Structure formats: C-alpha cells, structure tokens
Amino acid sequence: MKLKVSVFEYLNQKDMYIQDVNYYFGIRDNFDIKLGDYELSEEEVLNIAKENDPEEYEIFVNTSIEERINKINTYSIDDIKEQSSYGQFTLCLHPSRKCNLNCKYCFRESEYLGDEQLTFEVAKDAIDFLVDKYAPFASKYVVDLSGSGEPLLQIDLVKQIVEYCKKKRNEICKNIEVMFCTNLTLLTPEIVKYLDNEPAIILGTSIDGDQITNDNNRTYANGKGTYDDIIKGLKMFKNKKLGLAVTVTPLNQDVDLIYDYLYHLPNVDCVSMKYIRSYDGSRYDFDNFEVEYLISRYKKLCQNILNEIQKGNFDYFKKLLQGGDYFGGLIYNNLFKGTYKIYRCDAGKSRITVDNIGDIFACSVMYGNKDFRIGNMYTGINKDIQSKFECSSIESVINCRNCSIKSICGGECYVNAFMKNNDIYEPINKMCELKIELNKLSMSLINQMKNKFCLIYNQLIDFAFEVSRYEITPPEVWGTMEYLKLRNIVVSYTEVDSYLKKHDNVIQGILNYLNKYDDSISLYRIYLGNNIKFPSIAVLNKIKNNLLKFIVIINVEKDMITYKEYTFNSVTDIKMTSLRYFINNLSDIIIY
C-alpha cells in the first residue's frame, strides 16, 4: 500500500506528515529525505519513523496502518451527529443591536441583522429550549452574549439573563456559563463591581493591538480611538482576568508583535487572534492578506514562544492556547495525533443562535440571514435545513477531498465560504493555503518542543487535557448536586463548584460538602446481598482508565438498579441494569 506523505521544515525542524492516517514524526537533521509531497510504501514510512522518532514510532505501531485507515474511511454522517450530541452546547444571543462605537470593519451594519431588541422573555425561552429540548444530555452550556452590538448598553438585560442561568443551573445540576465580549468603554464602578464578582460570567474585550493598531480600527462614532479607555477598563478589574479578542486585518498582519504586546497588558487571561471577515474589495478585504508574510510573522511568534519557554515562561504559550486563537486552535488539535476532524465547526450542531422572535440560525455572525436559518424554537427545527450543516463532512466538499491536511482541518468556515463564494461548501483558497502552512508550522513547533524541552512538552499535553475539561461540568459537582436534589435539597452551583475546587481529593471534598447537610453520610463498599441505599453516589471505580466519573443511584428494587450516569462528556437519561453487573463492572463504592 502506498501512503501519501508531506515532508516539510519549519523552525529548523523537519517533519514527516502521513496524510492518510493524520500522524506525524520528527525527522533528524542529518537524515536524507527530500522536502515535498509524495507517496511512499508502508514499509518505507515505518522505517523512516523508526529511525527518526523511535519513541513516537512505538506509540504509532500499536495500531496498524490498515486499522487507522479503516477508521477514517468508515466515518459517517451518523458519527458527526453522535460527536455533536454531547459535550458543550452554546447558545448565542444578541442582547444589543446597537453600539457606541463605529469600528471600521464591523459586520454590525449587515442588512440581514435587523434592529429589533431582544426581550428577557425570549432570552429565557431560548435558554429553556437549549437545555430542556435541544440538548438535554449535554455536559455543559454556554450562553454567549457577545452578539453584534455592545452588550453593556443592555446591562440590565444581561443581569437578568445571568440570574436566570444561575437559577436554571441549580435545577439541572450542570453548568450554564454566560460569556461575552465587550468594548469596555461603558464601564462604571458599579458595572465593574458586578462583572468582577460574578463567577458565572466569563468576560472578554476586543482590542486589536498597540494604540496605533487598535485606534486605526476600533473607534468611537466621532473617529476617536478607543485604546486608552480599553486599558483604563482592563485595569479596573481586581478579581478577574479577561480574554482579549483581536481582529487581524490585512492592515495589521504582524501577529507576533500583536501577541507580544497584548500578552503584557494587565489582567489578561488569553489572547485570541482571528482574521477579519471582509469581502467587499475595501482595504480590509481578506484578499489583501499576504500568506507568505503572515507565515513569516507566525514563525516569529513560534520563535518567541520557544525563547520564553527557554526562560521558564510557559504562560506565554498558555495564553495562546486557552482561548479561541486561530493558530492556537491548530496547535491544540495537532497535540492529539491520529484523530480525525470530520467537520469544521459546531455551527448549527452544538452551537445555535436565537434571534428576537425565536428564529434559530447556525452561526451568530449570520443572525437574521435566511440561508443560515435552521428553524424556530417555538415551532421546531427544520431537520432538512439543519442537515446542510451536519452533512458538510470533509469528504462531501469537493475542494477538500484531495487536500493534504483534510483530516486535521475538517473543512473551512461556512460563513466565510458563503460570504466570499456564495456557497457554504466552497472554502476560500487563500484561507486554505494559509491553514495548510500553519498546520505544518504547528507540528514543527510541537516536535521542536518535544526534542528540546521534554518536561515542558509533557506539561503541554497535561495542559491540553485541562483545557478540554473546561468544556464539561465537573463530574463531581454534577454528582453532588444531583444526589442532593434527589433528597429535595437544591444547592447553588457556584457554592458547590467553588467548595469542591479547593479539594485535591475529590471524594473527600464530596463527603465534606455532603456532611454539611447530613453528618452521617459516608463511603461504603457494596457487595451482592447487602442493603444498597438510595439515593446514593456511586464512584465508577471498576472502569479502566476512568477519569473519576459518577453515577447517581435513584432506585434499587429486587436485583435491579436504576441510575443516572455522567459518562464521556454527557449526562445520560435514566438507565437500569442488574445489581450483579453494576457491582462487577461499574462500581462497588458508594456514598450515602
């Protein structure tokens, strides 16, 4: 069998990427191999891998190439549906359609957006729709209020929504987080006090770089730049760090300088740089990006990351990885080798947008646009239209089928494709060119780290898992709350979450917390024949490689047990099994 490979070099690090199985190996400096894309036999590939990267080779050969290829080839729409039926679900709302700024590139003026005001009643119905009907088994919900105007112009509505999410999460025992991006220019001491002390809100601000760069783009209606007020706003926060959202345009392509500058601002949690969506022939038009130049700046950014790591500053890298940075996202994906991304994004699947009359759109940027409307929360989802977004697996996109990085990429943004080419399945060539090189660069960066800073590399993998845990409700919080709910005790999500976070030993944390309500609660080993109490929390100790997940036992009758389970990224509906099976295969330790 012949395998397609790409051999490339970035940051003085040569790598070989095996396209068919989405895996890559480092190549030693003195190894004779030509750069470029070509085909090699399976044996040749394995020999090269063994000689150059023996450690990675050992991991790789645990699964045969044939098996790996079969796994890719048998992915289907059903897999896409399954993959997008668990994990985090996001609801985007636009609390304000007005803004006090007049940023030069803003999509706010797009005619499909309309200018109707969202009401609290519709926002509340949308949250109920998401949680109770659309994704009842999700493990976490996010309500994104960034929208297309300035959320702080509707601070009272924002507060009402936050209060409702907090009330609702106490009922459902799962996290509902509110997040939004603000321009920070409307802060008052009262608003800061509220935002800074509300842990249910994750906050970000938009800023495009240093004063000159930012003020070229982000201005008040009278043309005055916003930089000074953003910095003033950032400094007002005492408890919270904010994510920074950067719009990279053809006028500010120096991503390394932008990142370095913003990293050093006060109270920064992460820096997320994303490219402008502009296809109007203006100087901001995406077509004006120069791929080669951008890549040269990203190489500098990587070099800066490596230099900072050498100085012991891993945080410099973390702040790129933990938000929504475009390049950071590619690095993150490439840390998990051999996995296949079969669709580009969660739009219309685990991310929906609801407008002021309950119409549902696949993407927030396309709020009001009929081509992205998938239904209405009062009358239902139109499955045929929704499948436009479910069916766009990488293999169904002609431009993607033969792409060298299709398995990492999963396809490009529906909105960009639609705006530029009037077809959600036809990606923008320039974006693809850029993405191919950025993926290669990220693989070289990862391998460079692995070779030079082994300990940091291990820390990086741990950190990647930590990041993925942001996307679920901590299972111990769910278990504790669900158990108490069965005993008719409704507790605050914030309280349970912050209490359990303080305990390294999760089980001890749960016991301590429950003892506040009933000091007889303890840990018991169970076996067939003894009395099993319910409700109780079973610790899933019988499953190999289990990351400590929980089952809440609802009932035990004769030799049957009824329970709710928190498994891989989702909370299941009520299940039933025999007691024997339960004790032998799931858990024999319970808390009651």
Ligand SMILES: C[S@@+](CC[C@H](N)C(=O)[O-])C[C@H]1O[C@@H](n2cnc3c(N)ncnc32)[C@H](O)[C@@H]1O
């Ligand atoms: C529309 S604003 C709304 C939230 C808030 N007013 C703010 O400024 O952060 C949300 C984000 O969209 C970005 N944005 C606006 N127009 C854009 C465009 N044409 N392409 C890409 N991003 C854009 C902004 O820079 C900002 O980071």
